[in-house]
Amino acid sequence: MLVLAATPMGDIGDASQRLRDALGSADVVAAEDTRRTRSLAKALGVEITGRVVSFYDHVETARIPALLDDIASGLTVLLVTDAGMPSVSDPGYRLVAAAVERDLPVTCLPGPSAVTTALALSGLPVERFCFDGFAPRKGGQRREWLRTLTSEQRAVVFFEAPHRLADCMADAVAVLGPDRRAAICRELTKTYEEVVRGTLGELAAWSVKGARGEITVVLEGSQPVSAEPAELVDEVETLVAGGMRLKDACAEVSAGRGASRRELYDAVLAARSQS
Structure with missing residues (x-):
């Protein structure tokens, strides 16, 4: 079968026993970065005995047929990415969709996810939320995307690159106003983890100073306002x-x-x- 496995985002202690067992027993390990996966296994004290193949964005489509044949022949294929859950802004969903289409079994070993971790830490109402991947890179497209969130009543989670964070927050203030609340989560589970909470106006001022590391933003859902x-x-x-x-x-x-x-x-x- 195909096995999707979440890997630690930073703290090696977040690796589950099921991940350790799967790394040591899978017939094939499809990894976004083979070097990082081997380093992870070494840190966990696990020996990978199966075949290790690369599975990143540019080779994903080409690798799928052979991996499906492996599964169909009775092998266990373990899919891991650099950090977090496969398919969530990382390679994986195309392989899952192809396996489902061929009626091949798929399972998942749950674990770390920047999306759910940021939601839990945000301090915002997140009973209902949506995930939007990475914010658009170009200013015009980013502002157009933010306009679609004007009346979004669910909390919105998205990723942003640190060097674009200040521009993104400035655009958010311009489009959504300075008073909507949000949280910027940086380097989750790592040594310098930081969560900054406040209004968009406050976060825009904070982000001008610059931020490093991997960024996850949680935006409060809009409050319904009756209008004539x-x-x-x-x-x-x-x-x-x-x-x-x-x-x-x-x-x-x-x-x-x-x-x-x-x-x-x-x-x-x-x-x-x-x-």
Whole structure:
């Protein structure tokens, strides 16, 4: 079968006994970085007896057929990435999807994840959340992405590179306002772990000083605010001008602003008749 296994993000003590057993017994170990995986096994006192193959972004597609054949022939293929859970912003989901399509068994050894660790540490309401991977690199695309979060009522978790963090936080203030709460989690489980909590305005000021290491950001979900339909007419017309049907535009705007879709639709028609 195919076995996905979470690996420590920093603290070697987070490695599970099941991970240790799997590293020592798997017929094939598919690793994002073979050197790091061998170093991990050595640190855990485990000897990898199976075949070790590289499985990173640029070779992932090419490696899949042979790994599926290994599984189909009765071998155990262990998939590990550099840190955390495979498939979560790391290689893996294509292999899982291909194995499922061929009706091959897949299981997972749970363990460390930057996403759930950051959520737990954020101090924000995270009963409902979504994960958005890495924030877009380019400013225009990043601001457009942030605009989609304006009315997102779930907490949002995303990764950011340290050298782009200050720009990302500045854009977040510009798009979402300075008062929305968030948490910046840095170097989780490592020696210099740090969690900075506050408003976007406070975090933007803090991030200007520079940050190092791996960054995970948790953004508080938006608070539903009821608005009068007449106040939302311009937002609807903007979406319509962009090619959206009036009915769909009213549904999208009303959903995030606590307004009645029918009343908003009537308000748009009324505004058009007056103009």
